Amino acid sequence: MKHLVAKIHPADNVLVALQDLPAGTPVTHDGVTVTTTEKIPAKHKLALQALQPGDQVHMYGVLVGKAKSAIGVGGLLTTANMQHATDSYETTQHRAAWTPPPVEKWQERTFLGFHRADGRVGTANYWLVIPLVFCENRNIQVLEEALVNDLGYARRKSYQPQTQELISLMQAGKSVEEILATDLHSAENGQHSKPKLFPNVDGIRFLSHEGGCGGIRQDAQSLCGLLAGYITHPNVAGATVLSLGCQNAQVSMLQDEINKRSPHFDKPLYILEQQKIGTEEALVSTALRQTFAGLMLANQNVRRPAPLSKLTIGLECGGSDGFSGISANPALGHVSDLLVALGGSVILAEFPELCGVEQELIDRSVDSETAQRFSSLMKAYGDSAIAVGSGFDMNPSPGNIRDGLITDAMKSAGAARKGGSSPVVAVLDYPELVTKPGLNLLCTPGNDVESTTAEVGSGANIVLFTTGLGTPTGNPIAPVVKISSNTALAQRMPDIIDLNTGSVIDGEETIEQAGERILDYVIRAASGEEVAAVRHGQTDFIPWKRGVSL
Incomplete structure (x- = not known):
């Protein structure tokens, strides 16, 4: 009812x-x-x-x-x-014992994943092509044009037939008014125009970005850490890296960050430096040859059963509305608690959207060191926003406000419910790697894509993304499951929504029932069932640039 x-x-x-x-x-x-x-x-x-x-x-x-x-x-x-207003907080802890939810029905469940030498398990199997600096973006684009279609990895719908239809109408003498009134034919789906040459490789991902040089050295270090997180990620089989040679983000910096995350790194990794190789043709030809060889190796990987403890779930919300905090987010909170009880890892990020619930998270921290690190990162982040004339209070977007989230504290209190009720086992600064099972807090912006990018870089092999307004965001290497907070959105944008928790608002199921339904879908998505963002070729990737530009 x-x-x-x-x-x-x-x-x-x-x-x-x-x-x-x-x-x-x-x-x-x-x-x-x-x-x-x-x-x-x-x-x-x-x-x-x-x-x-x-x-x-x-x-x-x-x-x-x-x-x-x-x-x-x-x-x-x-x-x-x-x-906007929030209570103050202190790092004195008052942690109560946590009672995990019952998980007997899930303990024997498995997903089909790609097992890596370091013990982690991927929910996908991708090859990466990465520029160390924005100067290499054009060469990345050239490689994408050369590889994607012929290897059977074309994903997006083609709207070219509609353009051709409009040209024909103009040539037939139709007026502007007649063209505006024309109902064009549906776009053709360009997915898999050719069969995949490497059936065990989910795709090739090209991580173009605007960093690597021109900013402060800390930005280059953070970028290399993020890229190393992707290269060593369990959803990645190997990578081709293009370097110009003179940029701040040096190859040695990337290799150091890889070693931090994977001391015994053994994936195929091809690094090419344009200023050493010479011409564009020589660079691209070498990169094509090495990438093709890498794909042959990657194709040797196959899915095998893995326990749910091998899942690391990133928790994200974007385009939130006034229902997000009472349907989709608490449903994710139940998923979070179930996975933690099963020995898995969960990442709660978006620090500007934890404003006002700091004391609760401090009280849930496993020790004073963890609590103190969270407090320090929150205060430093808040101070940095104030220093440039802003603040956490400016976080809600026009869409958030229009749909009922009128202060950042109100938005944050609902967003934090994604993290359930389990203890906080670690607090990570961007772009550190998750190494502990349980609930991890990761310092990221509230921006959907920057935060999702960071969660995956820190090890999330699947992301659960709640939305009340409709957000098509995806990630290059991890499935991003879109969960609607309300039924009207799920019916209006069914092409981007995977699951609907508006049923909670409609009185059709409980938070716990919705959470279990989500976890069941997670197992299927982790085993290779295609989610909407992957189907649409949504591969958003934005590194967080934290410093000024020099």
């Missing part, structure tokens, strides 16, 4: 509208009836009690803002009458 409103935590003094509520609508929760004084759009919040300027607003049991002006009982909370 679908209710009109929801109260997320007993300490909250606001309700969430689960559907549009016209002015004058009486809503009842826990025996208390409130009448709306104005229209409350679905996903937005109404006051459960009268609020005066300066009064605190609580959701999820934490402070998410303060009233800027008077808000009557049943009134709508907006950016005009409410502002």
